[in-house]
Structure formats: structure tokens, C-alpha cells
Amino acid sequence: MNSTTSAIIIGGGIIGCAIASELLRAGVRCTLIDKGALLQEASTAAAGMLGAQVEIHHPGHFYELCRWSQQLYREWTEQLQRISGGVSPQYINEGILRTAWDEEDERELRSRLGWIQDAEWLEADGLRALEPAMAAGIRGGFHFPNDHQVHPVHLAKTLQAALYKQGCTIREWTPAFGLIERGGRIAGVRTSEGELLADHVIVSAGAWSPALTAPWGIELPMFPVKGQCISVRTDAPVTRKTVFTKGCYIIPKQDGTYLIGATQEEAGFDKRCHVSAVSALHAKAAKLLPQLAQAEFVGTWAGLRPGTRDGLPFLGAPSKAPGLIVATGQFRNGILLAPATAKLVMQLVTGSRTELDLTPFHPDRVLAAAVD
Numbered sequence: 001m002n003s004t005t006s007a008i009i010i011g012g013g014i015i016g017c018a019i020a021s022e023l024l025r026a027g028v029r030c031t032l033i034d035k036g037a038l039l040q041e042a043s044t045a046a047a048g049m050l051g052a053q054v055e056i057h058h059p060g061h062f063y064e065l066c067r068w069s070q071q072l073y074r075e076w077t078e079q080l081q082r083i084s085g086g087v088s089p090q091y092i093n094e095g096i097l098r099t100a101w102d103e104e105d106e107r108e109l110r111s112r113l114g115w116i117q118d119a120e121w122l123e124a125d126g127l128r129a130l131e132p133a134m135a136a137g138i139r140g141g142f143h144f145p146n147d148h149q150v151h152p153v154h155l156a157k158t159l160q161a162a163l164y165k166q167g168c169t170i171r172e173w174t175p176a177f178g179l180i181e182r183g184g185r186i187a188g189v190r191t192s193e194g195e196l197l198a199d200h201v202i203v204s205a206g207a208w209s210p211a212l213t214a215p216w217g218i219e220l221p222m223f224p225v226k227g228q229c230i231s232v233r234t235d236a237p238v239t240r241k242t243v244f245t246k247g248c249y250i251i252p253k254q255d256g257t258y259l260i261g262a263t264q265e266e267a268g269f270d271k272r273c274h275v276s277a278v279s280a281l282h283a284k285a286a287k288l289l290p291q292l293a294q295a296e297f298v299g300t301w302a303g304l305r306p307g308t309r310d311g312l313p314f315l316g317a318p319s320k321a322p323g324l325i326v327a328t329g330q331f332r333n334g335i336l337l338a339p340a341t342a343k344l345v346m347q348l349v350t351g352s353r354t355e356l357d358l359t360p361f362h363p364d365r366v367l368a369a370a371v372d
């Protein structure tokens with residue numbers, strides 16, 4: 001790629017940062033702008049599961065995208081860690097146990113047996129042999145050995161250090177107010193610090209993305225989905241693997257804490273935490289792992305997942321706005337999907353064939369649905 005090719009990336013969450021890093025590796029000059037500091041929204045509120053199996057309820061294009069990203073993850077994080085000068089994203093290669101408490105949940109899980117990959121069905125005894133701290137009363141469930149995890153706050157540090165080393169131009173506290181058109185193409189961004197121009201403009205502004213595309217007739221039916229989490233600590237280790245049941249997961253982190261997540265609420269852009277929600281989460285976690293009942297409280301926080309009405313991300317170049325690429329709407333799976341999304345955007349920018357067919361994720365699908 002000609003090193004004079006340039007891109008502006010709007011939104012410095014994990015998706016925007018991953019795209020910038022991948023484009024810089026491909027020789028594209030990048031300016032990354034954020035309305036606040038980098039990596040302070042959903043991307044560091046996240047739990048960090050790389051849950052290509054646990055999170056997906058149906059086979060299809062989205063499942064294939066998640067699985068591909070999961071396969072890329074280890075090498076992607078190792079490469080970032082090298083570029084960053086050794087900042088670890090705390091990758092943990094322990095899997096996830098997805099347990100069922102009731103008959104209906106068990107039936108739903110078992111219905112995945114026909115298509116789910118990298119999964120082993122275990123009865124209650126088998127699950128408790130892997131994690132003896134689990135309560136009696138669980139019915140059975142999946143062991144997903146390849147659904148590993150990272151620590152999103154540490155991954156953010158790795159990415160940020162890598163971007164500095166790669167020579168990314170980073171403009172924090174610089175909101176994008178609108179896109180600029182020149183000669184029939186999107187050619188830049190109006191920001192609080194003036195106009196910025198580039199060959200490609202990428203919108204990766206998470207739950208805030210639709211405000212930037214709507215003035216160009218590109219409707220992205222998206223909404224923020226609030227997730228509240230808590231962190232607790234115990235005197236002795238309780239589990240090595242992530243333990244997940246309907247409505248609650250417990251993730252052991254490298255520092256000895258357990259992340260318990262997460263609520264799923266449509267509450268606009270409100271990120272306040274509520275005692276009722278976090279105490280209900282803790283009660284669910286302690287039902288599954290009774291030793292957590294007496295855990296020390298460490299903290300609570302909330303983030304806004306970028307949700308879409310059809311549950312699929314928006315990834316591609318809208319036909320109404322040449323020069324523009326949209327990469328958003330990863331909802332519950334943006335940490336997992338970062339490497340695949342970054343690679344696909346790099347392939348769009350450099351004019352290469354994308355490794356995956358983007359038709360199911362194309363932003364134009366909304367137009368097509370309106371015409372049908």
C-alpha cells in the first residue's frame with residue numbers, strides 16, 4: 001500500500017484501536033480520534049470472554065465470523081504485546097463451563113448439539129469434576145475448552161502502547177461533529193479542533209455511531225445496551241475456568257478477583273450502577289458458586305454495548321457514501337470480534353478481497369429491508 005494513503009478512524013474503543021493498528025501494519029497513515037480518552041467506554045467495561053461458542057445460539061454467518069476471530073486471537077494479542085514492548089493483555093487459555101439450572105435452559109443448550117463446534121456435553125458430575133466448587137443442583141452443560149479470555153483493561157493498555165509505538169496520530173478529547181463530503185466522496189471529519197481530511201473515513205464509534213451516519217441517509221438501527229458488573233475477591237481460589245449460567249457469568253482474573261456479569265438493560269446512555277441490579281447478580285453468582293457468598297466486594301461499573309436490531313454487526317462500505325466504512329454494532333462480542341473486524345476493514349481499505357463474505361453484515365441491508 002502506498003504510504004500516502006490515509007485513514008481517519010472515529011472512535012477509539014477496541015474496534016477503532018484494532019483497526020488503526022491493522023491499517024498501520026499495512027502501511028496506511030492513521031489518525032484516531034475520540035470524544036474522550038481512548039478505551040474508556042464499552043471496551044474496558046467488558047468481561048473479556050472470547051466466547052465464540054458460549055455466546056452464539058444459532059449456526060450461520062455470525063457464528064463463522066466469531067469462530068474466525070477466535071482463531072486469530074492468540075496470535076493477534078501476542079503480536080500486539082511484542083509491538084507494545086511487552087504489555088500483557090492477560091490472555092488466559094482456560095475454557096468456559098456453560099451450566100444449566102433448569103429443564104428449559106438444559107433443553108435450549110442441548111438443541112445446540114447438532115451444530116456447535118469445540119464443545120463437550122457433560123452431566124453434572126462431569127462439570128463438578130472440572131470445577132468442584134460448583135453447587136449441587138446444576139443439571140449439566142457444555143465445556144467450551146477454546147472459549148478463552150483476556151482482561152479488557154489490560155488489553156486496552158497493550159493496544160494503546162502498541163499504537164504509540166506504531167506511530168498512530170491520536171487525538172483524544174476531540175469529538176467528531178460530522179462527516180465532510182468532497183467531489184462525491186466522504187473525505188474527512190469536522191471535529192472540535194477543525195477539519196481533518198483523509199482518503200478513508202471509518203466510523204467505529206460504538207453505540208454513538210448512528211448520529212454520524214444518519215445525516216447521510218445511512219440509518220444504523222442501533223441502541224445502547226447497558227451492562228452492569230461487579231468484581232469480588234476471595235481468600236482462596238474458587239475456580240480456574242469461567243463458569244456461565246443463564247443471566248450470570250463468573251470469570252476468574254489473573255489478579256485473584258472474580259468478575260461477575262452482567263445485566264442487559266435498555267436504559268439509553270445511562271451508565272449508573274444500581275444496588276438492586278448488582279446484588280441480584282451477586283446472589284446468582286453465589287447460588288452457582290457458594291464460596292462467593294462471603295467474598296470481599298471490590299467494585300462495580302457499567303458499560304454500553306453497541307446493540308443492533310437484527311443482532312448482527314454493521315461492517316462494510318455503504319453505497320450511499322463512497323470513502324466511508326462502517327465497523328460497529330458488535331453488541332456482546334466486540335472484544336472477541338476485534339481482530340477479525342480489523343483485518344476485514346484493512347482488506348476493504350487496501351482494496352483486497354475480504355477473507356469473509358461481508359454481505360450479511362453490510363450496512364446497506366437496512367436499505368434492502370426497507371425496499372422489500
Ligand SMILES: Cc1cc2nc3c(=O)[nH]c(=O)nc-3n(C[C@H](O)[C@H](O)[C@H](O)COP(=O)(O)OP(=O)(O)OC[C@H]3O[C@@H](n4cnc5c(N)ncnc54)[C@H](O)[C@@H]3O)c2cc1C
Pocket residue numbers: 010011012013014015016033034035036037038039040041042043044045046047048049050051174175176177204205206207208209212226227228229261262302303304305306328329330331332333334335336337
Ligand atoms: C458489561 C459488558 C460485558 C461485556 N463482555 C464482553 C465479553 O466478555 N466479550 C466480548 O467480546 N465483548 C463483551 N462486551 C461487548 C464489548 O465490550 C463491545 O462490543 C465492544 O467494546 C465495542 O467496542 P467499540 O469500540 O465499538 O465501542 P466502545 O468501546 O464503546 O468505543 C466507542 C468509542 O467511540 C467514541 N466516540 C463515540 N462518538 C464519538 C464521536 N462523535 N467522536 C469521537 N469519538 C466518539 C467513544 O468515546 C468511545 O471511546 C461486553 C460489554 C459490556 C458493557
